[in-house]
Amino acid sequence: MPTIAAKHFVLTITCPDTIGIVAAVSGFLSGQDLFITKSEHFGDSIGGRFFMRTVFVERPGMPALDDLRAAFEPLAERFQMDWAIHDGSVKPRLLILVSKFDHCLNDLLYRYRNGALPVEIPAVVSNHPDFQRVVEWHGIPYHHLPVTRETKASQEAAILEMVDRLNIDLVVLARYMQVLSPELCAALSWRCINIHHSFLPSFKGAKPYHQAHARGVKLIGATAHYVTTDLDEGPIIEQAVERVDHAHTPDDLVALGRDIESVVLARAVQDHVEHRVLPNGTRTVVFRR
Numbered sequence: 001m002p003t004i005a006a007k008h009f010v011l012t013i014t015c016p017d018t019i020g021i022v023a024a025v026s027g028f029l030s031g032q033d034l035f036i037t038k039s040e041h042f043g044d045s046i047g048g049r050f051f052m053r054t055v056f057v058e059r060p061g062m063p064a065l066d067d068l069r070a071a072f073e074p075l076a077e078r079f080q081m082d083w084a085i086h087d088g089s090v091k092p093r094l095l096i097l098v099s100k101f102d103h104c105l106n107d108l109l110y111r112y113r114n115g116a117l118p119v120e121i122p123a124v125v126s127n128h129p130d131f132q133r134v135v136e137w138h139g140i141p142y143h144h145l146p147v148t149r150e151t152k153a154s155q156e157a158a159i160l161e162m163v164d165r166l167n168i169d170l171v172v173l174a175r176y177m178q179v180l181s182p183e184l185c186a187a188l189s190w191r192c193i194n195i196h197h198s199f200l201p202s203f204k205g206a207k208p209y210h211q212a213h214a215r216g217v218k219l220i221g222a223t224a225h226y227v228t229t230d231l232d233e234g235p236i237i238e239q240a241v242e243r244v245d246h247a248h249t250p251d252d253l254v255a256l257g258r259d260i261e262s263v264v265l266a267r268a269v270q271d272h273v274e275h276r277v278l279p280n281g282t283r284t285v286v287f288r289r
């Protein structure tokens with residue numbers, strides 16, 4: 001039996017669905033004398049794709065990770081897999097982007113500080129100077145990159161240069177209120193998560209709470225999704241809702257929404273960094289905790 005402290009690895013797989021995938025994967029790991037602690041899979045009968053997330057732990061004398069990956073390759077080719085083996089002890093590196101609202105930023109910084117979110121945050125970027133002190137208090141560099149119509153291309157180039165230079169694994173739009181260009185969306189495909197302050201597909205765009213109030217809804221919510229060129233249309237990772245009523249003003253809805261947004265974004269970021277989210281076309285498969 002593995003020890004509690006044993007390092008863990010996460011194998012993620014997507015491939016055309018067929019017979020024998022689970023047996024082949026578990027057979028490979030047992031053949032390597034590797035102990036599986038958790039394994040989940042899903043076959044999409046509509047899309048015809050198979051999805052799997054398997055957690056296994058290190059053992060004394062196990063192959064180096066690159067050698068294990070090389071050993072797995074023939075099986076992966078046989079099933080035409082998109083796959084990866086992630087080292088669970090390596091902390092993913094986040095770049096957080098924020099504009100004028102700090103509730104999601106503060107929530108992520110708190111989870112980072114208390115260890116609930118096992119990540120590195122090499123930098124925070126904003127198009128406003130407002131949150132420099134709180135970010136630097138966490139020992140994190142703050143980059144104030146103003147953006148106007150004229151400077152948008154160079155501002156985005158500076159963001160992408162940081163993503164490459166700082167080896168960023170995930171960009172988090174924590175209420176960053178600028179529409180990313182198609183070029184930046186393509187460069188950050190499946191590694192940029194946005195929090196939209198409505199229960200999508202309702203109330204896209206800016207000011208969703210005022211739209212919701214005008215519509216007289218009885219539920220409000222928030223949606224975390226991967227960013228694509230189509231505004232607020234990206235693959236959804238997490239959502240949540242809260243009941244409201246006729247007495248709530250738009251400002252009441254904004255205040256209620258802050259908590260929902262913070263929780264939904266933190267869940268989505270945690271799902272992503274724990275390799276629980278697998279792409280399925282314009283949708284996602286999420287193997288939740």
Ligand SMILES: Nc1nc2c(c(=O)[nH]1)N[C@@H](CN(C=O)c1ccc(C(=O)N[C@@H](CCC(=O)O)C(=O)O)cc1)CN2
Nearest residue numbers: 176177178179180194195196205206227228229231232
């Ligand atoms: N390419 C994408 N970029 C962004 C997305 C996205 O889905 N695709 N989501 C937004 C966040 N967002 C809603 O969740 C949002 C942000 C900003 C706007 C908007 O209209 N912004 C105006 C400027 C507003 C300002 O300066 O305050 C604009 O960019 O012209 C709509 C929706 C993040 N980016």
